[in-house]
Amino acid sequence: MDKERRERLIRTTGVHLAMEATETLRQVVEEFPDNPRAMDYFYDLFRAEYCGGGAKKNGAMRIGMLCVQAPEELIRAAGAVPVRLCSGSHAFDQAGAEFMPAKACSLVKATLGMLSLRTAGGAERLDLVVNPTTCEQKKKAGELLEDFGYRVHHLEMPPAKDSEEARIYWQRSVKKFAAVLEETTGVRITKQRLAKAIRTTGMARSAYRRLHELAKWPRPLIRGKDVMLVTNAYFFDDLDRWTAAVTELADEIEQRRETNLPGAGKHAPRILFTGSPPIFPNLKLPLLIEQAGGVIVVDEVCSSSRLLHDQVAYDEQALYDMVPAVADRVLKPCTCPVFLSSQDRVRRLLDLAASFAVDGVVYQSFAGCMPYALEQRSVGQALVNANIPMLSVETDYGPDDQGQLSTRVEAFIESLRGKARKRA
Amino acid sequence: MNALRRFLNNGDINRFRLWFQLGAFGLLIYGGFLAMDIGNSLPTFSCVFVDSRAGACYLYPLQHQVNMPWSQFSGGRGIGLAVGLVTFFLFFVLFNKAWCGYACPLGTVQDWITKLRARLGIRYSLYANETFGRLKAIKYVLLALLILLPLGISNSLFGLPKLPRDLATSYCMICPGRTVLPLFTGDASQLAIDFSSRTMMALTGLGMAITGGFFAGAFVKKRFFCLFCPMSALQYAFSKAGLLRLTKQGAKCTRCGNCSRVCDVGIREIADDVTSRNIVQDDCMMCFKCVAACPESHCLAVTFLGMPVYEATAEGFMRRTKRRDNHG
Numbered sequence: 001m002d003k004e005r006r007e008r009l010i011r012t013t014g015v016h017l018a019m020e021a022t023e024t025l026r027q028v029v030e031e032f033p034d035n036p037r038a039m040d041y042f043y044d045l046f047r048a049e050y051c052g053g054g055a056k057k058n059g060a061m062r063i064g065m066l067c068v069q070a071p072e073e074l075i076r077a078a079g080a081v082p083v084r085l086c087s088g089s090h091a092f093d094q095a096g097a098e099f100m101p102a103k104a105c106s107l108v109k110a111t112l113g114m115l116s117l118r119t120a121g122g123a124e125r126l127d128l129v130v131n132p133t134t135c136e137q138k139k140k141a142g143e144l145l146e147d148f149g150y151r152v153h154h155l156e157m158p159p160a161k162d163s164e165e166a167r168i169y170w171q172r173s174v175k176k177f178a179a180v181l182e183e184t185t186g187v188r189i190t191k192q193r194l195a196k197a198i199r200t201t202g203m204a205r206s207a208y209r210r211l212h213e214l215a216k217w218p219r220p221l222i223r224g225k226d227v228m229l230v231t232n233a234y235f236f237d238d239l240d241r242w243t244a245a246v247t248e249l250a251d252e253i254e255q256r257r258e259t260n261l262p263g264a265g266k267h268a269p270r271i272l273f274t275g276s277p278p279i280f281p282n283l284k285l286p287l288l289i290e291q292a293g294g295v296i297v298v299d300e301v302c303s304s305s306r307l308l309h310d311q312v313a314y315d316e317q318a319l320y321d322m323v324p325a326v327a328d329r330v331l332k333p334c335t336c337p338v339f340l341s342s343q344d345r346v347r348r349l350l351d352l353a354a355s356f357a358v359d360g361v362v363y364q365s366f367a368g369c370m371p372y373a374l375e376q377r378s379v380g381q382a383l384v385n386a387n388i389p390m391l392s393v394e395t396d397y398g399p400d401d402q403g404q405l406s407t408r409v410e411a412f413i414e415s416l417r418g419k420a421r422k423r424a
Numbered sequence: 425m426n427a428l429r430r431f432l433n434n435g436d437i438n439r440f441r442l443w444f445q446l447g448a449f450g451l452l453i454y455g456g457f458l459a460m461d462i463g464n465s466l467p468t469f470s471c472v473f474v475d476s477r478a479g480a481c482y483l484y485p486l487q488h489q490v491n492m493p494w495s496q497f498s499g500g501r502g503i504g505l506a507v508g509l510v511t512f513f514l515f516f517v518l519f520n521k522a523w524c525g526y527a528c529p530l531g532t533v534q535d536w537i538t539k540l541r542a543r544l545g546i547r548y549s550l551y552a553n554e555t556f557g558r559l560k561a562i563k564y565v566l567l568a569l570l571i572l573l574p575l576g577i578s579n580s581l582f583g584l585p586k587l588p589r590d591l592a593t594s595y596c597m598i599c600p601g602r603t604v605l606p607l608f609t610g611d612a613s614q615l616a617i618d619f620s621s622r623t624m625m626a627l628t629g630l631g632m633a634i635t636g637g638f639f640a641g642a643f644v645k646k647r648f649f650c651l652f653c654p655m656s657a658l659q660y661a662f663s664k665a666g667l668l669r670l671t672k673q674g675a676k677c678t679r680c681g682n683c684s685r686v687c688d689v690g691i692r693e694i695a696d697d698v699t700s701r702n703i704v705q706d707d708c709m710m711c712f713k714c715v716a717a718c719p720e721s722h723c724l725a726v727t728f729l730g731m732p733v734y735e736a737t738a739e740g741f742m743r744r745t746k747r748r749d750n751h752g
Contacts, residue, residue: 162696164553195748198745199746202745206738213738309678310680310719311680311682311719311741311745312745313686313718313741313745314686315685315713315717316542316548317748318542318545320547321548324685325685328681328682329680332679332680332695333678333679333680344678347674347675347677348678351676
């Protein structure tokens, strides 16, 4: 790519990204009457990150993660800051299109586009990029990143997670990753440092779980579009600040429960969102659902609940037990469709649907994302058996299908109203 | 009631267990000094070779009681056997396999050895799944022998000649409880090979070898001996009737495997089985470390007569994590 063309591309992409982000934030903030005040922290954070050229980064080393599957505790214990690189930007999607086939998934293309331009979204300065070998598109993207000049560590993952062999393979792979981290940062991962990382990330997840629990309340107290901003912020925000902001938000939401402050109405259909992850600024489908009068009370996506639910437990405070423990956390409970069996995901969805009194499920699969498209049938069947309606949507980051989608989503939400009224 | 429940669920059962085990150890090994005697049918290794014990391990009388001709089973001695078994059952049914995790002196000794190893920073070893499956059958073989050998002294089994009298308490002769536990009262006399007969020589020789294996095994593998324990096999036969239970709500389980990874005996089913309600396995000692390590509210629970006594909660999990890190 010659220099002039590249600079032009960086400029135009930057403008488009800011426009996208501004529009998404406008919808998130202005189209709903009942935003919690504590959400302002997150609105401002995204404004600064995407529209204001990015917040100032401190001096710590930054390790990019191409997937939630890399154990972030190890990165923190090695004195670095993890940044999740998955991008939701249509502008970056277009920039990345030249590296991948036309039918490839928007998320992978957008991430590649972002990293090829190195302008925003956390790509400015990265000391190492970790690429967990999940789906085939991410595997190949990792290789391309090496061509872009990044230092990439391919974190090898097993294709299944139930067998002992898979677990041992994964634990060894993670151990190797720990050594690479130490070499990168020059900081030794000690049991004290790792214990602290396990505790602080555990507290962050604990704060999120509290917010999550509050969504079980019969009258919805917070909307999914806000929860998704909160979880998306975890990709790049400072850990302690994020935990404090989530705690503050949960406190406010708890107050709403007690004082009956506004939230969505009692009769709003309650939605469980699953499938390909909605990542800022691509909150297209979640926003359509809530603009149509539904409320996403719970989700099962890797940019949100899956990322922030599971906790680490270790038996002996020593690295020989703690490193396998953080490895287990990202493998054993993971419900990503790249694994052999969809059973855990189906069980998780059914439990979430029951415990959050869900009226319907929306299943998003990005065009080109084979794993989610492949699991749609078995998930759909399990939901039908449990008498839970499901809307399955194939979409991408482009704005073209907006009209068609909004008709379908509105019809689906309307069809759930009777059910929601009966429940309430 | 809710406040009490929350207090309990937030508690650290591992610390509670540490002190409980110490108390139980003191009671069972030294209780005799206070003239305590809680009978001869205890479902735990309160070894008869410890003079100051507060009660006796049921395996010893059991071996004596089955040592009788077939004809006497329906007579007075048969009633003795039945009474012993019923007493054992009544003791057992109260606390189920928690006798292993909370009371067994030999189990406690192994836990102390584990603490020592961990303090030295030496890593534990684990069994591969298949090895585990094969080894766990040994305890049933030992239990069968423990009953068949004394029977074979008084009766001719399978047309074989009657067995020598020295096999009367054959299991006790090879049990590490006999050699290890008296050491805590300053009695090392069991650490010897008995040359009085060929049978005794073989049995006590094997016993010495097993004692060596006990220490070496416990140092590298948590609760090494428990996998082979015939008491554990006998208990499991009655475990379904236990009043104290370990239960699981499979729907709440994410199969994160935390429970299984902290399990001292390495039970996989606790994490992988999402259909059974009563989740006690034959190797389970009901230490309830799994409940403390479970971050999913109400997934794993300890119940007594169906009432939850200690439940996994997200809040309790986080409290324990924080507390632990602060205490180093």
